[in-house]
Amino acid sequence: MINIALPKGRLGEKVYSLLAKMGYACEDYSSDSRKLIFKDSAGKVCYFWVKPSDVGVYVQLGAADIGVIGKDILDEYQPDVYELADLNIGKCAMCVAAKNDWVDDTAMPLRVATKFVNVAEKYFISDGRHIELIKLNGSIELAPVLGISDVIVDIVETGTTLKENDLKVFKKIFDISARLIANKTSCKFKNAEVKALTENIKRAIEENA
């Protein structure tokens, strides 16, 4: 049996539909149910619904053999896993954004508000910029509007939220999409199953592209 950790929400549901079409369906699957684990009667596959930011943990610790995770979360937490495929869905970008009229004052440390502290730190260190990090858990766009930060590092999909708050993207750090990851031990002992699923999903993604 192959255990798959899917992120709760639209992305997880989309990936489930894709996998179901490939022959990895569960009869009792329901996105509305409060049930968190679904197994198929043939004992081929088992799905877990987990919080998107926890997918890497479940896969690294072996509760799931494979998982689907955004590149943003993968770069932030860097779990010790194999990254086997780019699913080319859930696309957006990690960006540095600020108020439309923002000008960098290099005489002062840059105040950066973000949920992705590791990503932000790595980016600004490579840029040689001295920063002060402000860790927030949501509504990051508020920080520069209310003056507690100069910039934010956050995910931008359409840019509508930024626009509505008089903010704009100043720099794209990297592109984000959903990735298929695998536990390293599972790749040794369930090699054929993991490889077959990876090849099937890559083919399905190419056909859908």
Next chain:
Amino acid sequence: MSKNNSEKSVIQSLVSLYKSYGYKLYKPSCFEEYSLYQENKDFLIGKNVIAFSDLSGRLMAMRPDVTLSLIKHSDLKQGELEKYYYDEKVYRQSTGGKEYKEVSQVGAEIIGAVDGASVCEAAILMCETLSSISDDYVLDVSHMDFTEGLLGEFKEGNKEVKECLKSKNLHDFKKLAQKYGYSDKLVKAFEIALEAEGEPKVALKKAEGAVLNEQMKAALNSLSTLCARLESFGYGDKIKVDFSVTNNADYYNGEVFNGYVNGIFHRVLSGGRYDKLIKKLGKVGGAIGFALYLGELDRYFSKEREEVDYLIIYDNFCEDSALKAANEKIKAGYSVRISNRDDGAVRYKNLINLADGESKND
């Protein structure tokens, strides 16, 4: 089937194993000068060590690793060779946590005039070490000269390419290839290096297609010799080639290894040849060694350990009968627990309820 059923019994059997191969016990001090770890922090698994000032004001550390101490205090002359094993506690930051923890570590090192036989013996010991936990194990092998020889061909984005190799990430590598304009030959070599995994003969044959320089070619020859030897000693089905196994090139050279056991979802053993560390610490010769990460093993064995063959329930009227029945079963080689009730404290395979004269299998 496991030959051992606890972390303690694994350690005991490994000590016997290493002694039977003529390895000497190495017993380091619990403390080392902090500078040893600070100057070689990339050799360590965790970067944080517990530091303190001793009575004369020297900055000391609780050792986070045994290998560095062993090399620092070795006094081998050119051409000499020594073999050591250790069974020690090390002090590290807990994974993902904010506190330090004491971890048991068992390992073996060959230092000095290391040759092909030493490398093969170390690999055999790695297999036997994994086998002391379970026969269902895999020892991944790679060669630093192959991976570094390949990575050295990438003039730009070298670090990012290494990350892609380590995580078997072909899709992001292709993006790097576009960004930096890598040649088709280079892209193909990387793809082959990722695909060339698994059974040694097949994987090494495939890997020939990735060879771009003499360094990579020599590494493949060396790996072929090692894998053929291991196969002849009966370890052929346990060895897998995997070029995503790589390590810090400032310390490691030659063969590198990672060990996995089915049912433990992280690497349990890592090893490799580290001649560069020997030179860095001003010593002569080379070295190869490995360490087994303990700590999680008790959890792995816990299912077996918590289970007894028989649970015998008794009451005030049949205490002697219970003791007698237990004694007979224990002498016959079974594990037995007697109790005046089934309180769920232990899992059992069979239940004998003398209190109401019943016996049933669970």
